[in-house]
Amino acid sequence: MSDKIILRFKNELSIANDKHVRDGLSAALRTENNLWLSCDERTTLERLSLQEDGSFADHTSFELAKYLELPAKDKSEIDIEGIGMANSYLWIIGSHSLKRKKPKRHQSIKKQMQRLAEVASDPNRYVLARIPIIKNEQNGHYELHKEAEDPKKPGHTLRAAQLRGDTTSSLLTEVLEQDEHLGPFISIPGKDNGFDIEGLATHGSKIYLGLRGPVLRGWAVILEVEVEEDEEGTLHLKKLTSEHYYKKHFLNLRGKGIRELRVFGDDLYILAGPTMDLDGVIAIYRWPGALVGRSEHMVHHNELERLYEVPHGTGANSGKDKAEGLAVFDEKHVLVVFDSPTDERKIGEDSVEALVIKVVD
Template identity: 55%
Template sequence: MKKHLNLEFNGKYSINAAGKHVRDGLSTAIILEDSLWIACDERSSLERLTKTDKQTFGKHQSFDLKKYLELPGGADCEIDVEGLGFDDHYLWLVGSHSLARKKPKKSDPPEKQIKRLAKVKDDPSRYLLARIPMIRNRETGEFELHKSCAHPDIPNVKLHASQLVSSGEKNKLMQVLASDIHLKPFMQIPGKDNGFDIEGLALSKEKIYIGLRGPVLRGWAMILEVEIEESKSEQFKLKPIGEDGKFYKKHFLHLEGMGIRELRVVKNDLLILAGPTMDLDGTISVYRWKDAMKQQEAAIVHRKELERLFDVPHGSGETSGQDKAEGMALYDDNHVLIVFDSPTDKRKLSDNGVQADVYKI
């Protein structure tokens, strides 16, 4: 059972330098009371929509992340934000951490198209795990981002925008994963070729869960668990939490061949939006990993230990490559909101709107 919600964007903030509308590349979403925070995968901003009635989020405002974080890619960078989370007055975000292969252009001659398929792009700004203070404006009631601000509840404590310490052109997470027995062979493979590709972020107390769209290993998807400790005010470090002092734990889930697109914590459970790791039309489903928050050690979760809640329709035939469910937000205690990359014309509303779907869980 599902219903539609209308997302109304402001054309003033919605078109990037390449001419792409923000509604055409929605990648992750999170709801905080009447605010819907959303990201597009081809820009370096976050978008805030505010609930205007029972069926609509509008009053679009855009927040340039370069005002809050030090982005190694410079002014024209593309973060490729693929996960959002909120905890203790901080909005968290994670980039894809992936390589991207160039797409052939049909208008080019075959030789040039073939050459483009050999080119791989590496954008330093995709290697980002960060948090930004988010405080409610007492006058407007809106949640707002700050580079630095006073803690709203604890006197003499300041909150600072900060990010995981860098390691060359990448970050510490990529450094510690570079020699991992499961991940090492995939670190130089582009994301949509079943290479390393982050999609999904969830928070539970001190734990940070990072979902991998790829690689998928013989049908098994992977979630990384990390924790942080403070460093400088603008940076934080990974905390040793695994065996032999490792900075991460790995959880393997048999999602029937699918990779992870989004993660959300519901009490002690983890909801997982799963879909194809490669660039194709394929099954997209939502699963529940029951009591995931009680898991203390690395886990391997077989398919019968996962509850498959429902499937999400996707494009096919004339709409091949469209309506790809990419983001999932908790709408209320019993429903999730799903947002889509590459929406069909049927899903688009006027010049700047698009439909999202609400499913009962």
């Protein structure tokens, strides 16, 4: 069962590179009456607030270059594909993926083929970062800060920080280059079943990263990492096993990659869909007890609960209504936002419909 909910943006905050933020929603997170959203072609986070009519509006945009040392400042997209919150920090992850150029029909055959051979990287995509997020008790809104006093530990300062990285890699991709499963895919563009992060969830000190690709013989991958901060404020990966600075969890999603992750109790909600650039089934799963235990997992298909199949564009709407973001809405519902929404999903010049889906009876 699902219901529609309206997200209302401000036009003056929403247009970048001729694209409206509502046309590229890629991640969602609810913090009480605030809904945080990202657009995959920007370097900003958008905050909406719950209204009396049940919609989310009162749009505020936060430029992340003010809080983080982005390699290309605000001149290159971060391709934010996951946001989470833990211990008064908002966490964000860029896709860490390469992209292959698209052929353009008006060009010559030779030029179109040449574009298909060109692989590029956006320098801001290699970001795993945290930003202090504090509730303003006067207006009830959560706000981002470069530094702030920890509300739970008086005298302790929270500060924005990020994993060491540059314009072509991060510490995460560097350690994964040697991985027996993922290493061969680091240099392959995301839309070609290459390495592509599209989900982030937090639980205490643990950070879970969902991979849209690669999918290996039908099995999707969740990476589990933890970080520690050095004296200069740079984040480093903690060693989690005798061999690796991460743990790998494999899930048999029958060929689907991971689009988003969300923690709910001891479980993980998983939004899953095609890893390649195509239309296909998009569904929400529950991995029961995902956060219990310390070992790496092989999760077979019958150990996952399939909760809901999310509608997607087909036919004349092929390539549209791609579910990308998943937020825990309340104890029984999740909220789903869409990349490339259909015209039917758009309202006026600046609003769009999201879905609220019941996943708990």
